[in-house]
Amino acid sequence: MLPVKFRPVPMERIWGGHKLKSTFGVTHEAPIGEYWVVSGHPNGMSVVCEGPLEGKTLNELTAAYPEAYLGTSHQSRFPLLIKFLEAEADLSVQIHPDDDYAQQYEGDFGKTEAWYILDAIEGGKVNYGHTFASREEYEKAVQNGAVKDYLRYRDIQKGDLVFVPARTLHALLAGTIVLEIQQTSDVTYRVYDWDRTDANGKPRQLHVDKAAQVLQYGAEDPVVSPVQLQEDEHVQHSRLVECQYFTIESLRARKAVSLSMGREGNPDVVIVAEGQGTLRAKVDGDNVTMSLRPGDAVLIPADVAAYQIDPNGDMTLVRTFY
Template sequence: MMQPIFLKAVLQDKIWGGSKLYTHFGLDLPSQTIGEAWSISAHPNGVSEVISPAEFAGMGLDELYQSQPELFGGVTEERFPLLTKILDANQNLSVQVHPDDKYGLEHEGELGKTECWYIISADPGSKIIYGHNAQTPEEFSAMVEEGRWDDLLREVPVKDGDFFYVPHGTIHAIGAGIVILETQQNSDTTYRVYDYGRTDAQGNERDLHIQQSLDVTQFPHQDPQVNITEDDQDGGKVVHYLTNEYFSVYKWDLKKSLTVDLPKEYYLATVITGEGEMEIDGKVYPLHLADSFILPSDIQSVTLRGDLEIIVSNPETVASKKELV
């Protein structure tokens, strides 16, 4: 096919959401509390729709993945493996944790959730919750019961351009004033530990999941190792943030032009800053802020021009093209 697959994001209303997906990215929002744009998603709770090419327009990504396996290297799993989203934290998100695959499948009927965050923007003084200070589940439980949240939770200041790896079992929360691009497993299982006593429009507090959180949290917390590398070219650079068993994540960062080889089966991409264009096999596609697209299996390389940043990922659950040759 040799064409990128552009997708329409699914907007999710959240108690902590705001309006930056409009003011920063120009998305048409149905309310002032839109917390997430599921940019590339085949999850039942929000399926992205194909915008182009025309032959697939209007099709959900879940259907495309099942009906056109050749676009994804011919090696497809039961469910599309990844989900990428832009989050606008107008208020603090709940403190939460996600299970691993084994626990998630056993208790929730879906995979666990390992994720990572690229900080697109952060208001001065913004912080995230990243890990905890309890040494054992018993100490954790006691601190929760006593409401000693300041002692239990680790706060980390953040700024634009920071990157955080959040494996399953990591206690975490995105703080107010932060916009992120999240790459994650295709799962929507979340266990809430703490929600600041917030209530919804009906005056009800959201459910907490203390026992499940105790079951899946890492004790004691250890920050995961991340080895960030850069491949500089004349007109830009490719930053490699992470490769784990689920996905690899990169940033294509260009001021003029950048040519990138694509050795893996397919790639997911979202424009997070700027404007430009992408050339594939002699054909040029305009790129705008918040555009999200998949580069399918038969695209071997792309040339990008403009002043823009793109967060890119690929699943690590299929063989690479090199391995298939």
């Protein structure tokens, strides 16, 4: 089967911005916070944007060709949701449930995610974790308007990877642009929203009780360290994180690089963070090429044994598989 690209799905958000609009061809004035570039979730379904499969949804591809576009996933829909996020203002402090809680109470999957930092202001930070010792302390802080006094922060800079397992309190902060790779889920519990109001002067809904049930009290925040897979003057290939839901790698290249599939029997997704180039693959004996530019996310089916990336100058890619 053929590699495919999808039309981005822009999502208006109160905290969104305008910098990425030219990348994704958005012209309307409202702030855009998220661009869903690979999604099998009904809240923002991906549709193929070019080639013989143009107009097909991702769910149609995985239903018609499951061995190629889904592989060995235990889900019937594509298990990863991939987005670009632009935070012109702070996001709410929030938390996502794990699979057990989400499937019992929300009819959806949990949400473990990771952020690849595309841009950040000097001295940039994210909220990551908290110091609540107990549910009682958390609920008291909510009542007293003191949640922000219990937040932990982590320094970030361009090229970092922040791994956010389900049940981790977190928030992207203003001046940050990230590529987010997550489980296919759209379940979020807001804990605190910086005393902000919407266009009608009303505060956004919080989910205090549900958050209390999924918060982990006294737990250590996870730390991940990149593993160098290849490094020379032309190519830097690193594994940034590996968990039960996904593996994420970064690839900085200035010459052609050949890649085998990340996991045999499953598809790859390659996302362009910076630069331009060409993807080359052999499909049913035919040579297939696809142009690559910033913001592109290419789903490479599992029956493509290997593929090649030809950069046009310096290029930064993020690859993910499961």
